[in-house]
Structures are given as C-alpha cells and as structure tokens.
Amino acid sequence: MGAVLRLSALSPNIKDRLDFSCAIFDAQGRLCAQAAHIPVHLGSMAYAMADLVSDRDWQPGDLLVVNDPYMGGTHLPDVTVVAPVFGAASLIGFAVTRAHHANIGAHSPGSMPVSTRLDQEGIVIAPSWLKRGGQWQVPLCRELAGLEESGALPVESRRFADFVAQASACEAGARRLAELADQQADLVAAFDALNRYGEKRARARIAALPDGCYRFQDYMDDDGQGQQDIVIAVTLTIAGELARLDFSGTADQVAGNINCPLSVAAAAAYYCFRCLMDDDVPACDGLFRPISLSAPQGSLLNANRPAAVAAGNVETSSRVVDVVLGALAQAAPEAIPAASQGTMNNVAMGAAGENGWDYYETMAGGTGAHARGPGLSAVHSHMTNTLNTPIESLESHYPLRVHRYQVRRGSGGDGQFVGGDGLVRELEFLGDAQVTLLTERRRHAPWGLAGGQLGAVGENRHNGELLPPKTSFTARAGDRLLVASPGGGGYCDTKCK
Known part of the structure; x- marks a missing residue:
C-alpha cells in the first residue's frame, strides 16, 4: 500500500x-498491521478507527474519506x-491510508x-463517501x-491527484x-490471535515496570496568540500489568492552534509504550489494551470543537511524548532517552494566483x-517519521533556492553521552510568498537525563531577524528564511560511570 x-x-x-501512513484493521476497526510509517498517524487511527467504521452500510467498492479532527482525524x-x-460476501476488515495534503483549502498557503x-x-x-459501490462521488x-x-x-486537478493516489493504495x-x-x-481468527498475543506481550512488559505513580510536566512555548508557557502534565500509574495515564493538570484549551483531540494524545502515549517493547512485538490493537488514558474535557489534549488544531497534531503531540517519556524515565531510567528536539519545525509557504504553489515541510533535529550512547543528529524523531524534501526536488518544484543545509554542530546537550545535533536550513525566495512557521522548543529547551545538559533551543530568522516560534509573514523575492532546529538533551554528567 505504501x-x-x-x-x-x-x-x-x-x-x-x-508524509503518509498505511494500516490494516479488522471488521471491528481494531488495528491488525501497519507499515513503518508515522506514529502520530497510526496511533490516532488505532484509537479512533472503531468508532469511525461502526454502524455503516459498507458495500464492495466503497471508499470513505474523513479529516475532521473531532470525528477520527x-x-x-x-x-x-x-x-x-x-471475503465470502462478509466484511472481514479495512485497508486504510492517511496522508498529509499541503493544500486542504486553508486561508494561507501550505494549509498550516x-x-x-x-x-x-x-x-x-466529515466521514463521507469518496466512492460508493465503486463510483466516484463527483460533487x-x-x-x-x-x-x-x-x-x-476533476481528473486533471493536481490537488485531487493525491486523493486518487490514496484511493489506489487502499484498493x-x-x-x-x-x-x-x-x-x-x-x-x-488469525487477526484475533495476533491481537491476543500482542496484548500478552504488552502486559508482560508493563508488569516488568515497578508499580507506582510517576508524575512529570513540561511546557509548550506558546500558542501563537500571546499565551506562553502552557503546561502539559501527566500522572502515570503502573499497577501490575496495567498502565494508566491521567493528564489532569494540563492547561485548558487555548486560543491558538496547539489544541488537539484526545486521539492525538493517545497516539503519543501508545508510541512511548511501543518503544519500551522488543522489536518483534506486533503493532496491533492488543498492544494498547493494557494502556488507558484520560484528559479533562476542554483541555489542551481533549479540546472542544471548534478549537483550532493545526499545530496540535505536530507540536503538541511531540510534547506529550516528552512528558510521557519523562514519567517513564522514573520507572525505567536506563530504558528511556533524554528529550529529543520536541518539535517538527513546520514550514508552510506558497503563493496564490495562476501559478500558485503550496509547500509544506517538517524539519529534522537532534x-x-x-x-x-549519544543521540542521533539531524533526523526526524518520535511522532514524525518523514524525510526532509531533497534539495533537487524542492528547487525543481518551487521558486526557492537552498543556500544552507547542514548539521548544527554543538547544539546537542553535553554529558557522558551527548545529545544529537539539530540542523540548519536556509532558503532564498525567488518570488514573493506567504510564509507560516509553527515551531516549538524556541523557549523551553529539550531536557537532559541523569545530569545531562539541555539541548540548544531552535531559532527562526527572516533576513537575520529573530522570529517568534509561531508566525506568518510575507517574504519578497531575494529574502532569506533560516530555520535552526533544536538539539537533543544529553545523558548523565561527565562524572557518570
């Protein structure tokens, strides 16, 4: 499918x-298999798919499409x-894709x-038929x-082409x-057996953790609307073979777009526990059955419609990972790394008009x-598993020139083992463009563990002038945009043995 x-x-x-993911679910919407794609896509699908596919009159040749964050997106x-x-005239499962479309009709290019x-x-x-009985729903x-x-x-529409690609992959x-x-x-029956096995392996791994309550909190830099230092808190309770995450104490939903539905928080939590398990443990619904979570309704992690959520999926999910790993580090200190860059460094830009264009990218870090051992440098981490756009592709598709693309030496936190370095990417605009940046870890640095030092915070600059973490501006031909991504935290002070 991928x-x-x-x-x-x-x-x-x-x-x-x-920037896409593919997975297989059984007839009840329970995850049975997934490709090695993007954790925030896959975990949220695993959390929400059962509700999305239930109580529908499914027919051969159907395709359902949805992006509503409050209805499974x-x-x-x-x-x-x-x-x-x-199979044999009965519903046996679902083939599912999720892909990021750089133009979904937002009021700014890049749709972020x-x-x-x-x-x-x-x-x-809202959940709608893209095809019904094999027929495209043209309107x-x-x-x-x-x-x-x-x-x-619209067979000649470039914007529609990626929908056709998703349909082809699902079919x-x-x-x-x-x-x-x-x-x-x-x-x-094999699907059921796989999920029972996954649950057994998950319960065994959780049972190996010491029982207790572990608390951790961290902060979002800002919401892009003037609110700063927005807390995300978790209490992790390990009781035998079960794990519960309670996000009480997390800030209320905010005016800006770092809110998210509970499915995104679930994806981050599931990912952290999956990382604790051996590589041969199957990624399936059973893996997550011993894990429960809650967040107050109307909070940053369980927002109410019509709260904005564009950055919640990318930036807030990254911080939820940091918070859950921070709690797990108290239970399994040698199994958990220091904080990674903690942001996807979202860059969206483009121009309207006859020759309009939309570009979107997330950038790697430490x-x-x-x-x-030490962290990795200039890689995507945790909730994203994408690549940076190759220079050749970027420059051939868009009116942009890459002036710098290099490792940001010395940005990883110091320690016995050093955090990975971020990267620096500098673009020159060959024409006017509207630019949006949605970034984090520009105020609150990635934390170290066991005495390791903080990673360096990131920076965004327009023609050398420092920009806020979340901003939108007009760039003119000849202008330059520089994004320097954060480094990872260090592990253990230099006296550790």
Missing part, C-alpha cells in the same frame, strides 16, 4: 517526504481514506495557518479539488487482503542521548 501511494502521488510532501491536512474488505478556529484551517470533511471530488460542485470528475490493500482471506479461511 509503495502504491508513494509512486502514485504527485506532491513532494507525499512522494519525497513520505488529527488535523485537516491529514486526510484518511478507508476501503472495506470483503496561525489559526484560532477550525474553519480557518481548511475544508472540514465531493470537485470540492476536494477546490472546484465548483457542478462538472466532471490495492483491499485486493491483497481479500486474496489472503481466500487462501487462508481462518484469517479473522535526538536525546541515552544510557547506551
């Missing part, structure tokens, strides 16, 4: 950066497409605005392409799974050092 999606997509964000650019899979309401962030797609397809509803299927997955069901009559 190969079909990558090779079919037109946008560099999908075909070059690999994450943020509007992440569009989910679901294909049912039938400094927003205060959900409707400013683009088209909100919706035209809306997704940014066209008037009346007319033909390929559905065909292959149906073929597997024909060859293996007990496939549904990972935290740990008990067995």
Whole structure:
C-alpha cells in the first residue's frame, strides 16, 4: 500500500517526504498491521478507527474519506481514506491510508495557518463517501479539488491527484487482503490471535515496570496568540500489568492552534509504550489494551470543537511524548532517552494566483542521548517519521533556492553521552510568498537525563531577524528564511560511570 501511494502521488510532501501512513484493521476497526510509517498517524487511527467504521452500510467498492479532527482525524491536512474488505460476501476488515495534503483549502498557503478556529484551517470533511459501490462521488471530488460542485470528475486537478493516489493504495490493500482471506479461511481468527498475543506481550512488559505513580510536566512555548508557557502534565500509574495515564493538570484549551483531540494524545502515549517493547512485538490493537488514558474535557489534549488544531497534531503531540517519556524515565531510567528536539519545525509557504504553489515541510533535529550512547543528529524523531524534501526536488518544484543545509554542530546537550545535533536550513525566495512557521522548543529547551545538559533551543530568522516560534509573514523575492532546529538533551554528567 505504501509503495502504491508513494509512486502514485504527485506532491513532494507525499512522494519525497513520505508524509503518509498505511494500516490494516479488522471488521471491528481494531488495528491488525501497519507499515513503518508515522506514529502520530497510526496511533490516532488505532484509537479512533472503531468508532469511525461502526454502524455503516459498507458495500464492495466503497471508499470513505474523513479529516475532521473531532470525528477520527488529527488535523485537516491529514486526510484518511478507508476501503472495506470483503471475503465470502462478509466484511472481514479495512485497508486504510492517511496522508498529509499541503493544500486542504486553508486561508494561507501550505494549509498550516496561525489559526484560532477550525474553519480557518481548511475544508472540514466529515466521514463521507469518496466512492460508493465503486463510483466516484463527483460533487465531493470537485470540492476536494477546490472546484465548483457542478462538472466532471476533476481528473486533471493536481490537488485531487493525491486523493486518487490514496484511493489506489487502499484498493490495492483491499485486493491483497481479500486474496489472503481466500487462501487462508481462518484469517479473522488469525487477526484475533495476533491481537491476543500482542496484548500478552504488552502486559508482560508493563508488569516488568515497578508499580507506582510517576508524575512529570513540561511546557509548550506558546500558542501563537500571546499565551506562553502552557503546561502539559501527566500522572502515570503502573499497577501490575496495567498502565494508566491521567493528564489532569494540563492547561485548558487555548486560543491558538496547539489544541488537539484526545486521539492525538493517545497516539503519543501508545508510541512511548511501543518503544519500551522488543522489536518483534506486533503493532496491533492488543498492544494498547493494557494502556488507558484520560484528559479533562476542554483541555489542551481533549479540546472542544471548534478549537483550532493545526499545530496540535505536530507540536503538541511531540510534547506529550516528552512528558510521557519523562514519567517513564522514573520507572525505567536506563530504558528511556533524554528529550529529543520536541518539535517538527513546520514550514508552510506558497503563493496564490495562476501559478500558485503550496509547500509544506517538517524539519529534522537532534535526538536525546541515552544510557547506551549519544543521540542521533539531524533526523526526524518520535511522532514524525518523514524525510526532509531533497534539495533537487524542492528547487525543481518551487521558486526557492537552498543556500544552507547542514548539521548544527554543538547544539546537542553535553554529558557522558551527548545529545544529537539539530540542523540548519536556509532558503532564498525567488518570488514573493506567504510564509507560516509553527515551531516549538524556541523557549523551553529539550531536557537532559541523569545530569545531562539541555539541548540548544531552535531559532527562526527572516533576513537575520529573530522570529517568534509561531508566525506568518510575507517574504519578497531575494529574502532569506533560516530555520535552526533544536538539539537533543544529553545523558548523565561527565562524572557518570
């Protein structure tokens, strides 16, 4: 599925950066298999898919599309497409893709605005039929392409092309799974057995942690609307084979767009526990059954509609990882690294008009050092698992020139083991553009562990002038944008043995 999606997509964000995910679910919407794609996509799908697929009249050839964060999505650019899979005339499962669309109709290019309401962030797609019985639903397809509803299927629309690529990937997955069901009559029973096994392995790993309550908190830099130092807190309770995360004490939802639905917080929590387990443990629904979580309704991690959420999926999820790992480090200190860069360094830009364009990228940084060695430099970490756009692709698609792309030496935190370094990327604009930055760890540095030092905070600069973490501005031809990403925290002071 992932190969079909990558090779079919037109946008560099999908075909070059690999900002997409693919997974298989059983007929009840329980995760059974996933590709090694993006944790924030996959974990949130695992949390929300059962509600999304239940109580629908599924037919062969259907495709469901959704991006509504309050109905199983994450943020509007992440569009989910679901294909049912039938075997012997009965529903046996679902093939699902989620991909980030750089143009989802927001009021600023790149569809990652400094927003205060959900409707400013683009088209909100409630669960809808993209195809019904194998037939494209043309009015919706035209809306997704940014066209008037009346007319033909928008086959020549570049904006619609990535939806077609997702549909192709889902249909390929559905065909292959149906073929597997024909060859293996007990496939549904095998799904159940896999999930029971995953649950058994998860319970055993949790049981190896010391019982107790572990508390940790960290802060978001700001919400882009004037509020700073926004707390995220967790109490992790380990009791035998069960783990519970209570995010009480987390700040209320804010005016800016760092809010998120509970599914995003769940994705971050699931990811942290998955990292504790051996590589051979299957990523399936059973893995998460011993883990429960809650966050107060109306809080930053369980926001109410119509709160803006564009940065919640990317930036707040990164901080939730830091908070959960900080709590787990008290229970399993040698298994947990220091904080990684803690941001995805979102850069969105473009221009309107006949030759309009939309560009979106997340940028790599340093990972935290740990008990067995230093952090990694200039890599994507934790909730993102994408790539940086290659210079050749960026310069051939957009009116941009890359002046610098290098490791940010010395940005990792010091210690017996040093945190990984961030990177520096400097772009020159060859034409006017509207630019939006949604970044974190510009005020609160990535923390070290066991006496290790903080990683360096990141920096954003326009023509050398320091920018706030979240901002939107107009760049003119000849201007330059520099983004320096944070380094990871260090592990253990230099006297550690």
